[in-house]
Amino acid sequence: MARHIAQIALFAALIAALGLVPKFDLAAGVPITAQSLGVMLAGCLLGARRGALAVLLFLFLVALGLPLLAGGRGGLGVFMGPTVGFLLGFPVAAFVTGYFSAQWRGSAPVVTTVLAAILGGVFVLYIFGIVGFAMVTGQTLAQATSIMWVFVPGDVVKAGLAGIITESVLRLRPGLAAQG
Amino acid sequence: MLSIKLNAVDLAFNNTAVLSDLSLDITQQRVALIGRNGAGKSQLVRLIAGLIRPDRGTVRVNGVDVGRDRRAALQTVGILFQNPDHQLIFPTVMEELCFGIQQQGQTRAQAQDMAQAMLQRFACADWGPRVVHGLSQGQRHLVCLMAVLLMRPALILLDEPFAGLDMATTRRLGRYLEGLDQALLHVTHDLAAIAGYERVIWLDHGQVLADGPPDTVLPQFRAHMMALGDGDAVAEL
Amino acid sequence: MLSLNSEPRSFWHDVPAGPKLLALLIATGLAMWLPNAAAAAMAFVAVMGLYAVAGWAFLRQGLLALRPVLFVAALILAWHGWALSWGQGALVVARMLALIALANLVSMSTALADLLDRVERALAWLRVPPLWRQRLALSVALVVRFTPVLIVKGQQLQRAWRARSRRRPGWRLMLPFVLGALDDAETVSEALRARTGTL
Numbered sequence: 001m002a003r004h005i006a007q008i009a010l011f012a013a014l015i016a017a018l019g020l021v022p023k024f025d026l027a028a029g030v031p032i033t034a035q036s037l038g039v040m041l042a043g044c045l046l047g048a049r050r051g052a053l054a055v056l057l058f059l060f061l062v063a064l065g066l067p068l069l070a071g072g073r074g075g076l077g078v079f080m081g082p083t084v085g086f087l088l089g090f091p092v093a094a095f096v097t098g099y100f101s102a103q104w105r106g107s108a109p110v111v112t113t114v115l116a117a118i119l120g121g122v123f124v125l126y127i128f129g130i131v132g133f134a135m136v137t138g139q140t141l142a143q144a145t146s147i148m149w150v151f152v153p154g155d156v157v158k159a160g161l162a163g164i165i166t167e168s169v170l171r172l173r174p175g176l177a178a179q180g
Numbered sequence: 181m182l183s184i185k186l187n188a189v190d191l192a193f194n195n196t197a198v199l200s201d202l203s204l205d206i207t208q209q210r211v212a213l214i215g216r217n218g219a220g221k222s223q224l225v226r227l228i229a230g231l232i233r234p235d236r237g238t239v240r241v242n243g244v245d246v247g248r249d250r251r252a253a254l255q256t257v258g259i260l261f262q263n264p265d266h267q268l269i270f271p272t273v274m275e276e277l278c279f280g281i282q283q284q285g286q287t288r289a290q291a292q293d294m295a296q297a298m299l300q301r302f303a304c305a306d307w308g309p310r311v312v313h314g315l316s317q318g319q320r321h322l323v324c325l326m327a328v329l330l331m332r333p334a335l336i337l338l339d340e341p342f343a344g345l346d347m348a349t350t351r352r353l354g355r356y357l358e359g360l361d362q363a364l365l366h367v368t369h370d371l372a373a374i375a376g377y378e379r380v381i382w383l384d385h386g387q388v389l390a391d392g393p394p395d396t397v398l399p400q401f402r403a404h405m406m407a408l409g410d411g412d413a414v415a416e417l
Numbered sequence: 418m419l420s421l422n423s424e425p426r427s428f429w430h431d432v433p434a435g436p437k438l439l440a441l442l443i444a445t446g447l448a449m450w451l452p453n454a455a456a457a458a459m460a461f462v463a464v465m466g467l468y469a470v471a472g473w474a475f476l477r478q479g480l481l482a483l484r485p486v487l488f489v490a491a492l493i494l495a496w497h498g499w500a501l502s503w504g505q506g507a508l509v510v511a512r513m514l515a516l517i518a519l520a521n522l523v524s525m526s527t528a529l530a531d532l533l534d535r536v537e538r539a540l541a542w543l544r545v546p547p548l549w550r551q552r553l554a555l556s557v558a559l560v561v562r563f564t565p566v567l568i569v570k571g572q573q574l575q576r577a578w579r580a581r582s583r584r585r586p587g588w589r590l591m592l593p594f595v596l597g598a599l600d601d602a603e604t605v606s607e608a609l610r611a612r613t614g615t616l
Contacts, residue, residue, distance in 0.1 A: 006606035009559035014598040016564045021571035057556055064532045065524040075524030080516035081486050137493045138509040161588050168592050231607050259611050266604035271561045280612040313565045
């Protein structure tokens, strides 16, 4: 249990740090926040349940007022803003990513992990994100979707990175996969 | 009276044997554990702290099976890690100091009183609300030591606690340690620091290579290390 | 330490956390019924009034805290104006800003410890077992402790990269960064076991 608590807490801290380390850019010149990559990795590396708990812990601290979101934002205000759907979708995204990356694990782990990350970290996350955006900004779902399309390619790239990083980590720390 | 008893202990880590058929009987108050990097010193210390369990054999400290009976182990053994960042769990000094003793069953108020008394003993009464992240390396080591002392273990394990510290800090922390009532088992590369100890155990490839008072073990160890260092076999690095 | 808390203490700091959270909850519910842009604008002005009660410095801080969403707010307004109607856009944007500002006010004027205490009591009331409450408190403390540690590590990795390369590090630092955090989790769990019987 001590180990699980430590993993959940350290991953919550990791997701925070990914948004706060200056210039942790993913692609040259494009300052995409790495925070949602952290969410996908939480699911892949800690598994569905603990991954989702790590993300929930992170959001709990954001709600308590710690400035842990990318760019140093935090507090209850962010849950009133247009991106609230993405925030609430984070733990679900981690869970879905973790669940399917474990389910589909087979002969081509990188591919299946990437697919799981796209399903959880892009598809499911955007459903939440789009509904939230539509509600806060008073648009129809179709309008919100048409705006959000712009960000999908970046997140698909992140899903790809999540797959590569997950496999490298599991190769270097075989004990992590063994504990299930 | 202290008693650490290891009986025919086997330990493997990632499928490589770290300790094999190791038996030890320690009753002295000041004991040093020396050896090269990778000799198995840290794993031995973790066994005695009860943080890991042997694959075979038994480890008992004052009769307590430290790997299984964690509650009793907490009253028996404390451990000081090399890197204070591996030990300090809480944001502020006071929370850090209170955590262990609250786990031992003290109420929050009692724990805070005890922690404050400990801070006073080391002349840093105003440290309670300070943020751990903002302390210097030596100060963080001191917080670790206070946290361990508060739990009143009979034995304190030191896993190279001085590595990377400046001379003055090393000297100061060394003085604190000398003055303690607790038994110490000290893993170190600093041979000068253990010259006054009662017993030195030299561990190599998971086995005891020499065991006795410092005057007999340390000269052998020094000569052997010099010979290795002057040789050119890269495999020996 | 990490905190969004406002430095100059204000009138609102003295109001207990519970009522402030409850008021925020009710206001959020009511805001969905705002009829038109004028009403929403009044709601926003009213929230600014709450800031002003606590003094100019506090009001200034509250406005500064809104800066990150202004760009998005302007976009939403423009989009509405172009696609639907300006009145609808003004309603949506004013309502959103009012709610964000109100929520910020609660966060800025409530100490982390008070909020945690409030949560702790709410969980106790919901009959969450003490062991789980202790685990939550411990996890919160661990995140507060290790976020700055990981930020420093991220910066060290970037420095180590720059010392040997002229190109930007990009995503390749992610692997050592994640590995470092996972290894830290191992040492932390060891430190926890060194001081706890059951957890």
